[in-house]
Amino acid sequence: MTLPVAGQEAATPATLEKISDVVIRFAGDSGDGMQLTGSQFTNTSALLGNDLSTLPDFPAEIRAPTGTLAGVSGFQVRIADHDIHTPGDVPDVLIAMNPAALKANIADLKEGGVVIANTDEFNVRNFKKAGIETDPLEDGSLAGFRVYKADFTTMTRRTLEDTDLDTRSKDRCKNLFALGMVYWLFSRSIDTTVEWLKVKFKRKPEIAAANIKVLKAGWNFCDITQLFQVRYEVEKATLEPGVYRNIHGNSALAIGLVAASRRSGLPIFLGAYPITPASDVLHELASYKEFGVTTFQAEDEIAAVCASIGASYGGALGVTCSSGPGIALKAEAMNLALMVELPLVVCDIQRGGPSTGLPTKTEQSDLLQVMFGRNGDSPVPVLSASTPADCFDVAMEAVRIATTYMVPVVLLSDGYIANGSEPWRIPEVESLPDLRVQFHEDAENFQPYARNEETLGRPWALPGTPGLEHRVGGLEKEEGSGNISYDPDNHELMTHLRSDKVKRVAREIPDLEVHGSPDGGKLLILGWGSTLGAITGAVNDLREQGHDVSRAHMRYLNPFPSNVGEVLSRFETVLMPEMNLGQLSLLLRAEYLKDIKSYTKVQGKPFAKSELVAKALEHLG
Amino acid sequence: MTLPVAGQEAATPATLEKISDVVIRFAGDSGDGMQLTGSQFTNTSALLGNDLSTLPDFPAEIRAPTGTLAGVSGFQVRIADHDIHTPGDVPDVLIAMNPAALKANIADLKEGGVVIANTDEFNVRNFKKAGIETDPLEDGSLAGFRVYKADFTTMTRRTLEDTDLDTRSKDRCKNLFALGMVYWLFSRSIDTTVEWLKVKFKRKPEIAAANIKVLKAGWNFCDITQLFQVRYEVEKATLEPGVYRNIHGNSALAIGLVAASRRSGLPIFLGAYPITPASDVLHELASYKEFGVTTFQAEDEIAAVCASIGASYGGALGVTCSSGPGIALKAEAMNLALMVELPLVVCDIQRGGPSTGLPTKTEQSDLLQVMFGRNGDSPVPVLSASTPADCFDVAMEAVRIATTYMVPVVLLSDGYIANGSEPWRIPEVESLPDLRVQFHEDAENFQPYARNEETLGRPWALPGTPGLEHRVGGLEKEEGSGNISYDPDNHELMTHLRSDKVKRVAREIPDLEVHGSPDGGKLLILGWGSTLGAITGAVNDLREQGHDVSRAHMRYLNPFPSNVGEVLSRFETVLMPEMNLGQLSLLLRAEYLKDIKSYTKVQGKPFAKSELVAKALEHLG
Amino acid sequence: MTATETLELTKKDFQSDQEVRWCPGCGDYAILSAVQATLPELGLPKEKFVVVSGIGCSSRFPYYMNTYGFHSIHGRAPAVATGLKMTRPDLQVWVVTGDGDALSIGGNHFIHMLRRNVGLKVMLFNNRIYGLTKGQYSPTSEIGKRTKSTPLGSLDAPFNPLSVALGTGATFVARSVDIFQPHLKSVLKRAAAHEGTAFIEILQNCNIFNDKAFSGVTDKAARSENALYVEDGKPLIYGKENRRGIRRGPAGLEVVELPEGADESEIIVWDEAVRSPSAAFELAQLQAPEFPVPLGVLRAVDRPVYEQQVIGQIREREEAKKDASLESLLNSGDTWEVS
Amino acid sequence: MTATETLELTKKDFQSDQEVRWCPGCGDYAILSAVQATLPELGLPKEKFVVVSGIGCSSRFPYYMNTYGFHSIHGRAPAVATGLKMTRPDLQVWVVTGDGDALSIGGNHFIHMLRRNVGLKVMLFNNRIYGLTKGQYSPTSEIGKRTKSTPLGSLDAPFNPLSVALGTGATFVARSVDIFQPHLKSVLKRAAAHEGTAFIEILQNCNIFNDKAFSGVTDKAARSENALYVEDGKPLIYGKENRRGIRRGPAGLEVVELPEGADESEIIVWDEAVRSPSAAFELAQLQAPEFPVPLGVLRAVDRPVYEQQVIGQIREREEAKKDASLESLLNSGDTWEVS
Numbered sequence A, B: 001m002t003l004p005v006a007g008q009e010a011a012t013p014a015t016l017e018k019i020s021d022v023v024i025r026f027a028g029d030s031g032d033g034m035q036l037t038g039s040q041f042t043n044t045s046a047l048l049g050n051d052l053s054t055l056p057d058f059p060a061e062i063r064a065p066t067g068t069l070a071g072v073s074g075f076q077v078r079i080a081d082h083d084i085h086t087p088g089d090v091p092d093v094l095i096a097m098n099p100a101a102l103k104a105n106i107a108d109l110k111e112g113g114v115v116i117a118n119t120d121e122f123n124v125r126n127f128k129k130a131g132i133e134t135d136p137l138e139d140g141s142l143a144g145f146r147v148y149k150a151d152f153t154t155m156t157r158r159t160l161e162d163t164d165l166d167t168r169s170k171d172r173c174k175n176l177f178a179l180g181m182v183y184w185l186f187s188r189s190i191d192t193t194v195e196w197l198k199v200k201f202k203r204k205p206e207i208a209a210a211n212i213k214v215l216k217a218g219w220n221f222c223d224i225t226q227l228f229q230v231r232y233e234v235e236k237a238t239l240e241p242g243v244y245r246n247i248h249g250n251s252a253l254a255i256g257l258v259a260a261s262r263r264s265g266l267p268i269f270l271g272a273y274p275i276t277p278a279s280d281v282l283h284e285l286a287s288y289k290e291f292g293v294t295t296f297q298a299e300d301e302i303a304a305v306c307a308s309i310g311a312s313y314g315g316a317l318g319v320t321c322s323s324g325p326g327i328a329l330k331a332e333a334m335n336l337a338l339m340v341e342l343p344l345v346v347c348d349i350q351r352g353g354p355s356t357g358l359p360t361k362t363e364q365s366d367l368l369q370v371m372f373g374r375n376g377d378s379p380v381p382v383l384s385a386s387t388p389a390d391c392f393d394v395a396m397e398a399v400r401i402a403t404t405y406m407v408p409v410v411l412l413s414d415g416y417i418a419n420g421s422e423p424w425r426i427p428e429v430e431s432l433p434d435l436r437v438q439f440h441e442d443a444e445n446f447q448p449y450a451r452n453e454e455t456l457g458r459p460w461a462l463p464g465t466p467g468l469e470h471r472v473g474g475l476e477k478e479e480g481s482g483n484i485s486y487d488p489d490n491h492e493l494m495t496h497l498r499s500d501k502v503k504r505v506a507r508e509i510p511d512l513e514v515h516g517s518p519d520g521g522k523l524l525i526l527g528w529g530s531t532l533g534a535i536t537g538a539v540n541d542l543r544e545q546g547h548d549v550s551r552a553h554m555r556y557l558n559p560f561p562s563n564v565g566e567v568l569s570r571f572e573t574v575l576m577p578e579m580n581l582g583q584l585s586l587l588l589r590a591e592y593l594k595d596i597k598s599y600t601k602v603q604g605k606p607f608a609k610s611e612l613v614a615k616a617l618e619h620l621g
Numbered sequence C, D: 001m002t003a004t005e006t007l008e009l010t011k012k013d014f015q016s017d018q019e020v021r022w023c024p025g026c027g028d029y030a031i032l033s034a035v036q037a038t039l040p041e042l043g044l045p046k047e048k049f050v051v052v053s054g055i056g057c058s059s060r061f062p063y064y065m066n067t068y069g070f071h072s073i074h075g076r077a078p079a080v081a082t083g084l085k086m087t088r089p090d091l092q093v094w095v096v097t098g099d100g101d102a103l104s105i106g107g108n109h110f111i112h113m114l115r116r117n118v119g120l121k122v123m124l125f126n127n128r129i130y131g132l133t134k135g136q137y138s139p140t141s142e143i144g145k146r147t148k149s150t151p152l153g154s155l156d157a158p159f160n161p162l163s164v165a166l167g168t169g170a171t172f173v174a175r176s177v178d179i180f181q182p183h184l185k186s187v188l189k190r191a192a193a194h195e196g197t198a199f200i201e202i203l204q205n206c207n208i209f210n211d212k213a214f215s216g217v218t219d220k221a222a223r224s225e226n227a228l229y230v231e232d233g234k235p236l237i238y239g240k241e242n243r244r245g246i247r248r249g250p251a252g253l254e255v256v257e258l259p260e261g262a263d264e265s266e267i268i269v270w271d272e273a274v275r276s277p278s279a280a281f282e283l284a285q286l287q288a289p290e291f292p293v294p295l296g297v298l299r300a301v302d303r304p305v306y307e308q309q310v311i312g313q314i315r316e317r318e319e320a321k322k323d324a325s326l327e328s329l330l331n332s333g334d335t336w337e338v339s
């Protein structure tokens, strides 16, 4: 969007202007409720039918000292009347609840963009905390932007003058004042948020009432003062018909697992140990007990995955979920699952590494870890989700592969996908894949390591079944009988079988699809995971400008779809942007001996569309 | 060697024949003392000045039921009057202490080879245990071999008739009878073993005396009965001048670490948890306390590596040692060492995987694990030893890199190297590299993450130093100050610095050397680790036959020496034999986009020279 | 299954076709035999038994049992078994572990299993040594032990497995000896009947690397002198001709001599079911030679069983939300329609 | 260092330049303050202190101390600190950990550190919750706790950290409270003076995710009612106007009312140094509301200190083999010469 320049002084009634796309960033102290504010704006917009994409960004500390840069929490949302793929490179509008929030975010703001600042917080004490010398609202440093000021705090207190709340509680409502203003500016109704507040504070009606009052006050403030000369409207997007909801990546993942459970008939067992940004999968699944879900908060990640393996052994759908450091701890046990050939789904919600790294930031740097981070030759299928809603489908697919091939499967997501959200067209239950499994029950000639000819999977024979008593374990097994075997040829055979089993998955997964020039051309931007949005945006822009650029996105990272080599050969140059030092690029180079150009960004944050456009242009010469 | 065919009956005095090379395999029950017997023969031969190479092979069970195939323990030794590189593809002589030992090993024996069997054990009971129907010594199944029989047990008992030992203790001496026979056959003196027995059983002189008596009896038995018509002699090898000893891989590793400690002035701290085949490094270092070595048998592998990191933090040389499953558990902590940038040496004595796998068998399948088995982008230098004696040099080199670059370094060995032995020319102490390190002590402008311009290493500043108080940890650090930093650009900078630091190692390591046709040619056999011997042997043979084959062996697996790409480009075909599914091949392909031909063997045992020759010939067309 | 069927099970039914591969003379044989003799008497069909183990000589156990078996990885058997039992409460799950497996690498899972009170039967084969890796000292080895990794003697004070278990809040804590077959069997039966985690330390001789580690209680003479058979409701009396007893003195437990006709009223009468673990803890401290070695069930109390509670929550919730459907889940939260 | 120099150290010297980033109101501030006030009084120069932590809110501690500090990984601080102390006995090493860090993921290292008796000072900040990951239940959370991961209430019985520690054979076991500053400081000083592992459970309020978890002993009223200050050589008397005491009854410890002038002879006089851990274990079982909450040093006994023993073995050996040289090592075993 480009907001028309408008003087702040004029008080003529605001004109309504239609725009197709806007990026708004709410920024304030961790205690200011920015995540909530952003989510409410998102939900309201979603219900209005906009397409949207969100990007929350919060500090690693629970609550860093108020007013400091370290304590700034942000929430970016982009809404549009058309299909969009990212939360936007640069915000058009910045809501700054205090000087630190302004300082931390102003560099990102679009030239000529709008700043809405809570002047109450712009005082010397806070300047000091934020490490600012002079008042940025006054010293001319915001010259290139359009700055709107309001005393959120004062207004909020004034609005709540006649309530019994103490000042602290009153002040906690000030984000609603800001939200009210933004609703007004973008011509949205406050109703959804009002309803939500009523439910959320059901047991504290006075808090609900206060919040609603302040929300309205914010809205009215704009309406009366005509602070803004123009109001904007972003119309519904023309999405595919259907019922939609806004969904976060971790929610979609959790729901996808429940769906897989229902479609397979297997109860879910999630063994997990809390870790950012994966904990919400545990939290969410813990609330789905009515679907027969068992969640087990284990003593550590090792116990978590081991318990899941135990559950799979007993006939449940064993799942474990963590982030990088926790996945490292699971390596030995993942190998056990691989050796006993039981289904297991291991979700890795990647974050900034190595070591403790940047726990609240995003990265794609666990790919090689999940591919290779186990002793011996130990291949496992690896899938990756590329958007929040995509987590649903990928979760079901991971379960399908795990149970079909009797193998642990890794599902990669990342912090950006996990905490981001987008509208999701809710599928019809009947349209979901049928994942029913057959346990082995026939005692005649039972061989625990006999194999399905197609999948090379072994039979899933549950304890409790008469006549199938058998032993499994981590020592090398004799093909067929499953007895311990030290035979050299058997070890070679089994090593190849474990590898071939994973390769077999390629037989039935879809080909890699090329968008743009499917028959090949100058440049292919190849991606995986959460870079999808930025790549799609960049390629669309470049093609509109007439460039010969295509894109393809990989969901299956092991094995690769059968046509990948062929696709790569069709393009002069293949550019691969990754939020790591070039991990998938390494695997593709090794496999296809194609000189993939790796484009890396390791900053704990996603690629901007503009960065990709610029890099692509370099390669287009 | 080819032993001349000779009838067993004739009793003419034996003739002495010089041979240049022989492979002998001792095989018996786990309780039969085959490892000891083989080691004694090895030592005696070493002291005689033969070149030699050994390959022990024992079951995973402590003591499987006697007489069974599972309980067979073997020890192969090759002695030669010239430079050799492997323990030999096929034995010339097999000593079989019982039917199971015969059955388990006969398939390997060279056509026309010699079998020396303990007839006492060839009875129906033992045939049953070994799963044999008829007496192989009688049923003609050994037709292609020359079989010599003796009643070891009876002879041993008879020899010890007038001692006070109980029958069980007497029977325990029967391996010495066999050893005596073999000494006779190969014209070796029993003296070294006699001395050794006296020392070993210092506190039990009656046992020493009994063993010596039986040893002599075995020797005399041959001398008197003229069981063998020919005696053989293998002369001294012409080795480089110097003082030699026979050394096992794990010993060389332990001694190399002590040498590094002495040359660096840093006390060693080894944190370890027992695991086959790495435990001996712990055992050996535990016996070197006089060198200021601290060994810590931790509660698990995680504690082991963490304690080593703590020791490095305090200024010791932190080392940890394990095998595949244990290394998997150390991943998270290795990443911590990487992030706090402290020296650490992680030794991985590889075994058959995945999971518990084949604990007593060898494999090279942990390469990708140690390269990538950690969350985030987390490069570490990786070195590999290629022979038992080489472990000494590689250990010193690992310490040098770790302390120079302030980085965890992985040293790869494997079960074959660890338990195998070869003559080692003992270096002069003064010729060993100078590894002295400088701790940082200057408090002025101290920055814990300031960097050495050459190595990019940070200062090693020890607790206890006044004025250098600082904090380290696993969260991302600000370059210079080392304070926690969530800054995106800093994270990118540090990620690249950690990677560049490892790349810098390439600046000062030797180029990859090509043996054969350094200027390039038809076929290069490229190897790493314990395949060295087999490759060297194969290439020597092939070149003698006039083939254009060269070889090169990689000690540095990360980073690669600077000239590797160039070397690869000089050869039409590069063949890479690995005891895994092609792990280094994958890395080289990705880096150099060269179509390396991977030749894999995953049988828990080394390549035979003949296998390599055959495969090379395929490629030579 | 019918009662008749199960009655027909014999020891043989629990012997697998795999060759037993422990060293001749190893105490593990006796334990295997006791377990194989006990399981047929429990009234459960064979397929309902699962044996889960870690890594170690002892952990080879499942291969020799003709039941379901899972030879997992070092130290993790309690975790694997917990996941299994939580989802399959119908199975009777036995955990086999060693002193290294349970108390060294697996210490954390061991203590958490006990505090949770998962319905598992746990046999810790304590031979005070690492057997499988050929003889390093273990967390139960006595101080000063010379092994391959401690040529000058070990320095770490050992754990008392019973104390550790009691410190975590374990609900069933017992001790027996490999070769005390009738005693071992009776303790196994008690464990089988216990609903929460039933923990048994079994003193086991490793004749190869730590022979006679428990001769202080297993030798013929020592046995009658030093074995204190703890039984619920019975006084703590032991020794030749029951001539000694344990009473509480001012400074803790004391041994008293009990000549014929002596007054036994001071002797502690054992109560395995007291709520506080303190008495059992105190008794567990007793060690030879000063004191006898307590054997038998030291503690057996009822506490909610983990998997029952977990499943209870799920069932309750399923009941309360009977109409929960996948469809309703997919459509939960705010939705909108595009047409 | 000279005594004069150290005498000049003040609390300020121990404050680093890093902004303290706990939530306003968090109990961690009080503990930080107590530690910063205590260390200057120990007579050691600043550079001799090292603070090693794991991961958690509490584990941010080292950043705020102007000493050497190591913020390691989750649960592993005891192991890192063990390696450090074994090689650098000259340093005073403090370990900071949380209830999740020490007792969940780090449980194994925690118990092994205690049994070995490594010379570390260990502060476990027990807030009965996972703070840093935003509020899941921890191994010390009470049953039924509703958290993000247990929306229907937790089911796992909690550990009693003191019991766990005593079960492992710990030599110094104490408890204090974040905001009981003088008490906390005195316990810290005792810990500093202890030679083996000094373990202190510090009850710590997490006002964001588990506010008032310890109000049963920290609230003004509760404090005088329920805090039992255990002191060596003093009777176990507590409550308003010291009107209550603890004595041993037939079924274990009992509370007795002590009206003015009552006979106090039955009241247990605490002895922190008895060899058996049983008495301390029994006392550690006491819980509010039925019983008071024991605070202070429950157990302090001398046992050989791990790193001293380890170093002793090395020094002895160095002494015995004075002529050990690298050359002799390289040339050990059978050698031969080729010329």
Ligand SMILES: Cc1ncc(C[n+]2csc(CCOP(=O)(O)OP(=O)(O)O)c2C)c(N)n1
Pocket (backbone or CB within 6 Å): B273, B274, B275, B276, B301, B325, B326, B329, B356, C055, C056, C057, C058, C059, C074, C097, C098, C099, C100, C101, C102, C125, C127, C129, C130, C131, C132, C133, C138
């Ligand atoms: C991760 C890992 N670390 C180490 C080992 C090696 N290991 C196997 S068993 C064992 C200890 C066995 O001791 P214990 O548990 O007492 O059993 P025992 O053999 O004495 O019955 C060790 C260290 C392993 N298999 N896996």
Ligand SMILES: Cc1ncc(C[n+]2csc(CCOP(=O)(O)OP(=O)(O)O)c2C)c(N)n1
Pocket (backbone or CB within 6 Å): A273, A274, A275, A276, A301, A325, A326, A329, A356, D055, D056, D057, D058, D059, D074, D097, D098, D099, D100, D101, D102, D125, D127, D129, D130, D131, D132, D133, D138
């Ligand atoms: C290997 C690993 N697993 C999980 C985490 C996530 N994590 C960080 S702190 C923590 C628990 C913190 O609880 P506690 O130890 O009680 O400390 P508190 O924050 O309450 O002080 C967890 C689960 C992690 N950092 N590393």
Ligand code: SF4
Pocket (backbone or CB within 6 Å): B062, B063, C021, C022, C023, C025, C026, C027, C028, C057, C058, C127, C131, C132, C205, C206, C207, C208, C209
């Ligand atoms: S090593 Fe010891 S414990 Fe293992 S099988 Fe042999 S005797 Fe038994």
Ligand code: SF4
Pocket (backbone or CB within 6 Å): A062, A063, D021, D022, D023, D025, D026, D027, D028, D057, D058, D127, D131, D132, D205, D206, D207, D208, D209
């Ligand atoms: S979350 Fe709790 S423990 Fe963590 S800093 Fe905040 S108040 Fe303290």
Ligand SMILES: [Mg+2]
Pocket (backbone or CB within 6 Å): C056, C098, C099, C100, C125, C126, C127, C128, C129, C130, C131, C138
């Ligand atoms: Mg053991």
Ligand SMILES: [Mg+2]
Pocket (backbone or CB within 6 Å): D056, D098, D099, D100, D125, D126, D127, D128, D129, D130, D131, D138
């Ligand atoms: Mg906590």
